[in-house]
């Protein structure tokens with residue numbers, strides 16, 4: 016239970032990955048600028064004021080068209096920065112730079128331990144700039160600075176440190192072969208694992224720095240060259256990370272960072288004929304578009320997509336308070352903007368009322384506010400579009416007849432704040448039960464028969480994560496084995512580590528992030544046979 020308590024503590028001080036609607040189009044009604052002051056963000060302030068460019072071939076350059084777009088602070092809709100509004104031409108230049116860097120080979124031919132040391136240095140630099148990165152993230156995404164400082168930033172650093180160690184361990188095998196049609200011949204056969212080549216990476220806005228780290232770490236340790244497109248809502252920490260990559264000594268063109276919208280820059284990257292692989296984290300809907308776009312040159316695809324994760328509480332959980340805190344953390348962490356959010360709370364009937372009341376009590380106590388306010392436990396949603404999406408779901412649930420135990424409305428203030436929401440008396444057909452809301456909205460359902468539980472828990476097109484709360488360890492293992500989900504947390508939730516693979520069954524994605532599993536997606540296996 017300790018881990019559960021730790022993660023729920025994190026949540027009350029305030030992980031995609033994916034996704035509500037498409038965050039496209041002019042996103043925000045412009046309001047009076049409320050730019051951060053030097054006093055409020057001492058580390059980030061000077062950086063935010065500097066012009067923002069794309070990183071292509073080791074240089075910071077504007078979009079070829081010269082266009083820019085505004086990046087907003089979701090706490091008050093003020094403009095934080097302007098970044099390049101890149102299109103096909105910028106993507107083409109970035110891909111060409113990555114191709115030159117890959118073919119010229121300074122990165123893939125670098126001694127593995129040198130590559131590892133450089134990535135380790137990136138992790139160190141992230142930690143050295145942790146306060147600044149947490150401030151930028153908080154301003155850009157809306158999450159509490161304290162959460163970014165204890166979760167997003169150290170996890171990003173840890174990912175680079177973990178992946179640095181893999182640089183020297185990407186090994187093939189020697190394979191004893193028999194070759195039936197050559198009975199008298201002898202061979203020496205072995206495999207090599209080589210980088211895939213030029214990789215396009217498209218990331219979402221819910222954990223902007225961390226998602227950049229999840230994508231860049233494995234691509235770089237295996238010797239690939241990258242074009243990274245951050246989400247249009249939250250491009251800032253990726254740009255700051257680009258500076259740190261150069262400071263660490265990354266050769267030019269190995270990582271290129273291009274800001275822009277999904278339909279333009281993102282689509283051009285996914286479709287580009289000189290990109291060997293595309294790695295995407297975002298909505299299932301856009302994941303499908305990526306697959307179609309990738310078909311042109313049959314580039315490799317890995318996807319980390321949406322979820323509607325069941326979080327199951329049994330009456331024999333023992334410490335009910337810990338389970339309640341864990342269930343609240345499962346949905347409210349990062350404002351519910353987590354692909355793995357425990358958004359379907361399934362509770363054994365005997366303790367249903369107590370758990371629902373407990374989670375609602377947690378919800379009511381959550382202090383909403385701007386991410387930089389030290390008292391804030393939950394910030395605004397990331398954008399006006401996301402705000403509309405979540406509030407629409409809230410209203411739809413009411414129209415469909417669900418009972419709102421708490422929340423269900425927008426919250427006050429100029430930013431995109433919504434009330435943490437607990438809903439019960441739902442039917443399996445309701446949109447709030449079936450669809451990914453990607454906000455702080457949990458639907459609670461009682462269950463009586465454990466045998467029906469599994470089919471209900473698995474009754475979703477998604478399969479990213481699940482939680483099980485019980486003291487009966489055999490039951491916990493039986494249920495974990497039956498759940499069609501890439502991660503099952505038992506007596507804890509939202510526990511992430513660079514060494515743990517993360518990804519989805521069913522429509523939650525293809526492949527895994529992190530752990531050694533992710534390295535499969537960034538390497539090609541070459542079989543070499545020597546006639547002796």
Ligand code: ADP
Nearest residue numbers: 034035036037038218246277281282297298301
């Ligand atoms: P969300 O719903 O969380 O905004 P999306 O799936 O829309 O998630 O966006 C995640 C990432 O995908 C962002 O970087 C976005 O710009 C990009 N994206 C959106 N549409 C497309 C598209 N048609 N092709 C490629 N990338 C896209």
